[in-house]
Amino acid sequence: MQLTLKIWRQKNASDKGGFVTYPVSDVSKDMSFLEMLDVLNENLTEKGEDPVHFDHDCREGICGTCSLYINGKPHGPLQTTTCQLHMRSFSDGQTITIEPWRAKAFPIVKDLVVNRSAFDRIIQAGGYVSVGTGGVPDANEIPIPKTIADLAMDAAQCIGCGACVAACKNASAMLFTSAKVSQLALLPQGQVERKTRAEKMVAQMDAEGFGACTNTGACEAECPKGISITNIARMNREYFSAVVSSENV
Amino acid sequence: MILDSKIPAGPLAEKWTKHKFNSKLVNPANKRKYEVIVVGTGLAGASAAASLAELGYNVKAFTFHDSPRRAHSIAAQGGINAAKNYQNDGDSVFRLFYDTIKGGDYRAREANVYRLAEVSVKIIDQCVAQGVPFAREYGGLLANRSFGGAQVSRTFYARGQTGQQLLLGAYSALSRQVANGKVKLYPRSEMMDVVMIDGHARGIVTRNLITGAVESHSAHAVLLCTGGYGNVFYLSTNAMGSNVTAAWRAHKRGAYFANPCFTQIHPTCIPVSGDHQSKLTLMSESLRNDGRVWVPATKETAEKLRKGQINVNDIKEEDRDYFLERKYPSFGNLVPRDVASRNAKYVCDEGRGVNETGEAVFLDFRDAIKRDGKSTIESKYGNLFDMYKQITGEDPYQVPMMIYPAVHYTMGGLWVDYNLMTTIPGLYALGEANFSDHGANRLGASALMQGLADGYFVIPYTIGDYLASTPPKPVDTTHPEFQKAATEVKNRVDQLLKINGKKSVDYFHKKLGKIMWNECGMARTAEGLKKAKAEIKQLKKDFWSDVKVLGTNEELNLSLEKAHRVADFIELGELMIDDALNRDESCGGHFREEFQTPEGEALRDDENFAYVAAWKYMGENQEEELYKEPLVFENVKLTQRSYK
Ligand SMILES: Cc1cc2nc3c(=O)[nH]c(=O)nc-3n(C[C@H](O)[C@H](O)[C@H](O)COP(=O)(O)OP(=O)(O)OC[C@H]3O[C@@H](n4cnc5c(N)ncnc54)[C@H](O)[C@@H]3O)c2cc1C
């Protein structure tokens, strides 16, 4: 396959940045999208040009490190992560536009690499059960209905990639935040801190500069892990019941 | 130096309890005067950092990732073992201990493995309390599955994402301590060296991966939780960033490296499809429960198939060789990982491999689908079949899957004593970075167990014993040793950027990987290893004179990052070869062709090789010195493994 790549290049956070066009040839349909970029980078290196920087690690669709806005869609045309996207999803001669996630709360570091530490700070605000190591009850002491455990697991599958934010016209982080709030609100272990958790995490989300949710569902449609927007509804319930009877003083 | 494993005296089952009691304690008011550096935030690092911060220590946690949640632990699929005996099927701490020692082909320490089995039960309690959504039965209690090398059901799991859920649990505990101000997090910071003052580890030097700044950080103890080194083979199931740099720099500062040649090669991975391949994907071992492994019976048929002249589904039953079922009638397709991998290699070496490359065997579900129906197979393996289809473009319901072994895990690592301390006082190694618990072969679902055991339940006790005899005086980063280490790092960066050669970093990494895979992979010979050693020496020379690293230090520079790592991999590769050459026996994942039974199975030599091989760095381009820690077995009887 022969392709034309239009890639966003930006030297650092303060650089203005812009698109640069690169032709690539010798692309096989079995390559993953990132392997195709590896080929480009080997060519650039050979010519003495700075390789295109992009984030990636597991290349198995689980670490959430890879990103990329491909032809106007986060993680490209399929509902999967960029590392799990293969070149057989593209056709010979196609032009592919590659951009970083665009959101105020995810500043660009270089080229296609963005800083997603805002997600870490949302978790730090309350995305945990406050138990220390040791002194906890036996694992089977509290039975949890399978249906509830399964729902919690559905929400817990979020990989923290940020595609939901990138897909949203308001750059809202509701899907990400609500996935964690839901997981813990569903489980008996999460009950004690249920109210303060929702409140604190939502406050942090706002403080980071993520936008408001206007229920367009774009996040769910692009989430590679199928996180459902019913989680957002659940978080809203958690949040409103929390502010009504706030325990945060 | 004599290697002192510090294994406590007394009966096996009482060692850990006694040891905890005999260890010195740091009083609560003093704990806040101590600083501990934790490098790595995978299962081992995140659990250690959180637990130590909860105790009151001031923790600094480093990771080269952008977030602690991205560590390679996230990718573990299958599950985590624990001797809970919830299934009432005869499991016990002793049985888990025994299975692990035997699975490791009798090359691990009894006392460590017993402790691992003992604390395994607490790990599950801890994770459930954190909100880890393990799989459950309809009655609401935890579900278990069985895994290779065990006859009981003791594996806990969270769908196919156990590592993810356990890591997110540990990450949440860590995040809570960050919020409490007890842990300071340093993401995108790569540790480049350990700093030693008066013979003790007192800090590290890091490179900020965004700005290139070389920074000094001091502490009273340093924990390396930096994972395994499987990427020395270039292609492996490890994440792209996994590397040996932290452990290797510590090694060069005096930490002995143990059993470097013990690597695990997993039999069921998606085969290499071409030169562009950057990593290999694991397909769960559970597939071997229903899939049948085979290749064409003759070279000629295999060749026709590779050339596309015949269709796989047209190959008649009598022209198929179900080689595992044929050679191992009692275990069949369920032989342990090392045996399954080796046999796949044999049939491919005979020219009977499939796929365009000839380096693959079939894993066929035709008979299982016929027997149980497509929907049953779909409910068991649906997600795996989908993943396979996504990567290869082929539908495993219609044609057999193709699989081939791939490097998966490294049992070797920094030598540690019972306290998890390396041969450098104050420097500890946890998780896959140490060598401690898996001997020559790791059983499935036991790496997650070990990482969390080390971090949640071992280090919080053993570190106190060391710190109690260390004055809580702050360590000053203006000490000349910090300056010296920082200057060395800067010089190395400059050197790499100055070479301006012709070949990319990946070129060297791929070359190293080929040498290691061919000569120090599934089967090894003295002759091949010697040849490989010469090749690696040459590769090292070429690297330092011809590598091309673009850009500058003062920016995010992925090729510079990688150049550092590959330079260390090359040196490690040579040590792995020395270790493999020294071990004139076959055991677990280490198979020396010269040492096999008449049936072609691994032949151990317990009389001469029942020891841990710990290597001491002797200086640039010097041969390393071997120190032996004898392994004493008081509670198990050494036997030859047989799966016939
Ligand atoms: C595909 C796959 C599936 C697996 N499935 C299972 C399974 O089902 N069950 C099981 O028990 N085991 C499994 N394993 C093995 C298991 O996942 C690993 O052994 C284990 O997670 C290692 O954990 P760790 O904490 O030691 O290291 P890692 O999770 O690798 O973490 C290493 C950490 O160190 C940091 N780091 C490394 N070097 C530096 C440096 N120089 N400076 C700063 N930071 C550094 C990294 O950023 C990272 O945070 C699997 C492995 C693979 C590859």
Ligand code: SF4
């Ligand atoms: S909710 Fe989905 S899209 Fe958003 S971070 Fe999680 S996995 Fe990514």
Ligand code: FES
């Ligand atoms: S690289 Fe890990 S999810 Fe894509």
